[in-house]
Amino acid sequence: MEAVIGLLLMILGVSHGVETYCDGRQNGAQCYGALGGTVVLQLMDNASEISRYTWSIKTTTKTDTRTTTTILIVIKNVIVSNTIANRSFFTPSNGTFRINNLSWTDGGEYELVIFDSDGKISEQRTLQLTIQAPVSSVLLVSECLSQGEMRVSCSSEGGDSPQYSWTLDGRTLTDAELLSGNTETNNITLKQKVSGRLVCSVRNQVSRISTCGFTFINCTLPNGMRMSKWVFAANNNLCIEPTTAPNTRTETVDHSLLICGVRAAVVVLALIGITVYFAWKKRKYKMVRRKMEHQENSVVMVEMRS
Structure with missing residues (x-):
């Protein structure tokens, strides 16, 4: 087994x-x-x-x-x-x-x-x-400055020799959008009026992981008030529930447990199938054996009558 x-x-x-x-x-x-x-x-x-x-x-x-x-x-x-x-x-x-x-x-x-x-x-x-050691998680923290700039810090856990990269709406950040830092450091400051979906990725030679990121919201609330703010992308509800404070810290979602669970279920089902198969073969063998013994007894009975 x-x-x-x-x-x-x-x-x-x-x-x-x-x-x-x-x-x-x-x-x-x-x-x-x-x-x-x-x-x-x-x-x-x-x-x-x-x-x-x-x-x-x-x-x-x-x-x-x-x-x-x-x-x-x-x-x-x-x-x-x-x-x-x-x-x-x-x-x-x-x-x-x-x-x-x-x-x-x-x-x-x-x-x-x-x-x-x-x-x-x-x-x-x-x-x-x-x-x-592979990168196990990434944390992203933001801070809005007085002039409308945004300072963002990206940190990783569990990884050796981490390397950082930043994207805005799926493309690499440009120097014109950065007030300080560069796209290969873990701390950057964005200039005013820079908007889009900001994502930090951390990698080393054996792994790569990205944050869910922040997105810039620009909308008008039902009361007529106009809102422009960076919010956590996975909780993008600023225009619906303005009283809810956006999260500014997140960890990437690890789907490995789900994948392992599905694979484990397949293994269990396969083992059950194998067990049923061998049980069926064993039962079939017993039935054939009983049939053969019954035939032998029948022959003996005929001989006794003669």
């Missing part, structure tokens, strides 16, 4: 983190993996025709001593050794190495060594794998 569950999870693609891909076929490739996630490394095009190759990681100890630990050994298309087989999978046919549940210790320099049929080294190349 555990094997069946594992197969279903692989088919459905259920994972517990971010998945990244890196082409490591060029020497010195720079690759990134998300902490707790999965990285797929393209080591070669097709490994099935290579006589022998090894894949190792080079680490530096506290005493600045360089050590090499061999992870993968393949001889004539047979995996002789894989020291992290419990959370990795190598596919010789397409030369990809998949590592799950990445930790900080997985970061480092990896070396692929290919041998020819005579046992001599025919090729050597390295790749650098860097592990980063």
